[in-house]
Amino acid sequence: MLFFIEVTLSGLMAGVMYSLVALGFVLIFKASGIFNFAQGVMALFAALTLVGFMDEFGMPVWLAIIGTIAVMIALAWVIERVMLRHLVNQEPIILFMATIGLAYVLEGLGDILWGSDVKVLDIGIPQGAWDWLWDQGIYVEKLELFAAATAAILVIFLAIFFQKTRTGRALRAVADDHQAALSVGISLHTIWVIVWSVSGIVALVAGIMWGSKSGVQFSLSLIALKALPVLILGGFTSVPGAIIGGMIIGVGEKLAEVYLGPFVGGAIENWFAYMLALAFLLFRPQGLFGERIIERV
Amino acid sequence: MKSITKTLVAALLAVPLLGGTVSAYELTIPTLDYRTGPYAPNGIPFANGYSDYLTMLNERDGGINGAKIKLAPCETAYNTKRGVECYESTKGQGESGALVFQPLSTGITYQLIPKSSVDRIPIFSMGYGRTSAANGKIFPWVFNFPATYWSQATVFVQYIADQEGGMDKLKGKKIALVYHNSAYGKEPIRTLESAAAKFGFELMLLPVDHPGQEQKATWLQVRKERPDWVLMWGWGVMNQVAIKEAASIRFPMNRFIGVWWSGSENDVLPAGDKADGYLSGAFHQPGDNFPAHDDIKKYVYDQGKGKGERDRIGEVLYNRGLVAAMWTSEAIRKAMEIHGTNKIKGVHLRDGFEALDVDEARLTELGLPNFTIPVKISCENHEGPGKVALQQWDAKAKKWSLVSKFYEPLRDITGPLIAADSAQYAKENNVVPRICG
Missing domain, CATH: 3.40.50.2300 (Response regulator)
Incomplete structure (x- = not known):
């Protein structure tokens, strides 16, 4: 029984790590309808920049984080100026293709600026087993607990931002209807810069957590693959969906790997996550918390 | 007057001969690197060690027995498809053609095994790739020493x-x-x-x-x-x-x-x-405290021709690239000795690999004393010592x-296991085992 609890807890924690990546997708999709293929690479780029500031320029952690946030905001501005501005009113697939190009550009830029080596990221996040629970016979990773707490704070922050601030309300207006938002004087360009900046900051958080876990390296960009089943399950437009979806996927894949894996040769957690998400889709095509789209013909 | 004319004629005749035999022939060695993508942190030091050692031979010794080595890098990103494309695009380069391929990926190696016997270019999958390629009777063009x-x-x-x-x-x-x-x-x-x-x-x-x-x-x-x-x-x-x-x-x-x-x-x-x-x-030592490393620093990095960072010379994967280059260059030397010319091609290099014998005395001469295990290859045994x-x-x-x-x-x-797996491969691919010795 203890082992079952341990697997479930670890699944929840791992799921929150996936949610951190999924959140970035949700923010951009919610405000602009763009599926940002580059979200994983943005997490990598942010983590590379953070480590670069710390290692190459000797910056203290707090200054390096502020510097990286500034870089991500600048990046959002450049993306809007160079890419999005010219693609207004284009088909979603065109915008999606553009983000694929963006992913390659960012990956190459990260390589040129900071190199391809594995970089150790240590900003003081506790790591290893939580001693108290360990003594009770349960293993929970401190880094993942920290990530869960961070995700909770992030969701609260995002909820306040979207619900209570003027900019947040503008973001929601754009998400609901571009034309209507424009007609009341909301600048689409400004909104896009804001939403890509926020998404960049979320990418930094995801990059820090995953980078602390495995070192900052180019395979970090592949964490986006872990976010996809979360998005399918939680819905592309729901912040709580990203969190709940992440936890369901995390628990589901861990239980499957541990209890079903040995009967089918193991290594099933990757595809099981997608299976689980697809099974949910049979009942709720818009995802758990996604908006139901009704189109009349 | 007669003697002056004779001297002039002799000198005129000698110029193209010298140029043709000593400096023009280059030994083309493609390097299937992966300096990009998720596996780049491992691919870069290996590629640096491999290239730096061969560059050092060019700079210090003028190549191997007077023939300079020409590296032909190609980026695979550790992707099998791109690795095969690299093979196809580099195999015919230079007068010598590709002498040998170091695929640096088990997936790429598996794809190149059938091609190597058609193109008659050796594959040196050093300690990786298909294990049963150790059986030289079935896999005459593949070498996976020093161990599988x-x-x-x-x-x-x-x-x-x-x-x-x-x-x-x-x-x-x-x-x-x-x-x-x-x-x-x-x-x-x-x-x-x-x-x-x-x-x-x-x-x-x-x-x-x-x-x-x-x-x-x-x-x-x-x-x-x-x-x-x-x-x-x-x-x-x-x-x-x-x-x-x-x-x-x-x-x-x-x-x-x-x-x-x-x-x-x-x-x-x-x-x-x-x-x-x-x-x-x-299967080799870590560290940069060997005379060969000193030569790399002196003849390559001091001349600004190093592929990587000087302070990373001697890392484990750097040394793995270096040892691969050392065995490759020794096989080239052996092939030249066997065929009595420095104008060798891939088909000749296979003979060099099969007669390779790098013992401790030779390692010391090469500036790598006790760096790795002595290696002796034969027609039937392409794994060599197998020690780890x-x-x-x-x-x-x-x-x-x-x-x-x-x-x-x-x-x-x-x-x-090697006998069974290689026999299975021979059966599936209609390979007739060759007779060694």
């Missing part, structure tokens, strides 16, 4: 037995294999299954899907089953995550052994002090050092 994954697996079993107090003490022990869920990662399974049947230990198989960024479920199973030892066949980010996860569940690092592709500085540094004591297979040692990570000093002797592989286990 199967030999390495039997060495790990012997090392474990030594730590436990003898081969008989393996009975009842539990050994887990955490492996990359790919052709490469699955390589040691059959060998370990045979060893488990022979010595009575229990083998637990734990596959990890590419890329291996998330392994919690795997290590929870390790925590639950509590194996006595864990072996790992990993690559790239899988290694770093596995070492950190093992540390998190407080699995003793001195009972955790990685394949030689899971034992570089990149793999252990992210885990910090917790990686202290972690073990991995090795273990190296251990000292987290405080941040360096690897060899901590065991070089073990002989258990040939009574690997021999029948």
Whole structure:
């Protein structure tokens, strides 16, 4: 029984790590309808920049984080100026293709600026087993607990931002209807810069957590693959969906790997996550918390 | 007047001859590098070591027996399809054509094996690729010395037995294999299954899907089953995550052994002090305290021709690239000796590989005393010595050092497996085994 609890807890924690990546997708999709293929690479780029500031320029952690946030905001501005501005009113697939190009550009830029080596990221996040629970016979990773707490704070922050601030309300207006938002004087360009900046900051958080876990390296960009089943399950437009979806996927894949894996040769957690998400889709095509789209013909 | 005319004529005749025989012929060696993509942290140091050593031969000795080496780099990004494209685009380069390919990927090696016999270009898959290619009668164009994954697996079993107090003490022990869920990662399974049947230990198989960024479920199973030892066949980010996860569940690092592709500085540094004591297979020394390294610094880096950073010379994977280049250049030298010319091609180089004999005396001459094991290749044996040692990570000093002797592989286990697998390949591909000697 203890082992079952341990697997479930670890699944929840791992799921929150996936949610951190999924959140970035949700923010951009919610405000602009763009599926940002580059979200994983943005997490990598942010983590590379953070480590670069710390290692190459000797910056203290707090200054390096502020510097990286500034870089991500600048990046959002450049993306809007160079890419999005010219693609207004284009088909979603065109915008999606553009983000694929963006992913390659960012990956190459990260390589040129900071190199391809594995970089150790240590900003003081506790790591290893939580001693108290360990003594009770349960293993929970401190880094993942920290990530869960961070995700909770992030969701609260995002909820306040979207619900209570003027900019947040503008973001929601754009998400609901571009034309209507424009007609009341909301600048689409400004909104896009804001939403890509926020998404960049979320990418930094995801990059820090995953980078602390495995070192900052180019395979970090592949964490986006872990976010996809979360998005399918939680819905592309729901912040709580990203969190709940992440936890369901995390628990589901861990239980499957541990209890079903040995009967089918193991290594099933990757595809099981997608299976689980697809099974949910049979009942709720818009995802758990996604908006139901009704189109009349 | 007559003598002056004679001298002038002789001089005029000599100019093209000298130019043609000494400097024009170049030895083309393609380098299938991966300096980009998720596996770049491992690909870069190997590529640097390989290129730097060959550049050093050009700069210090003017190449090999008067023929300069021409490197033909091609980026594979550790992608099999791109690796095959690189092979096709570089195989015909230069007057010599490609002399040898070092694919640096088991997937690419598998694709190139049938091509190599058609194009008559040797494949040197040093310690990776298809293990049964050790059988030179079936795989005349493939060389996988100095040891194969199967030999390495039997060495790990012997090392474990030594730590436990003898081969008989393996009975009842539990050994887990955490492996990359790919052709490469699955390589040691059959060998370990045979060893488990022979010595009575229990083998637990734990596959990890590419890329291996998330392994919690795997290590929870390790925590639950509590194996006595864990072996790992990993690559790239899988290694770093596995070492950190093992540390998190407080699995003793001195009972955790990685394949030689899971034992570089990149793999252990992210885990910090917790990686202290972690073990991995090795067939050469780490470090840059050898005369050959001094020559690389003097003739390559001081001239601004180095491929990487000077302070990273001597890292494990750098030295692996270096040792691959050393054996390749020695095979070229041998081929020139056999055929009496420096204008060799791939077809000649195969003879050089099959007659390769780099003993300790030669290693010392090359500025690499005790750097690696003596290697002797023959027509039938393309694996060579098959010996493997273990190296251990000292987290405080941040360096690897060899901590065991070089073990002989258990040939009574690997021999029948190699024979069976190569015979199967011959049957499936209508290969008639050649007669050696």
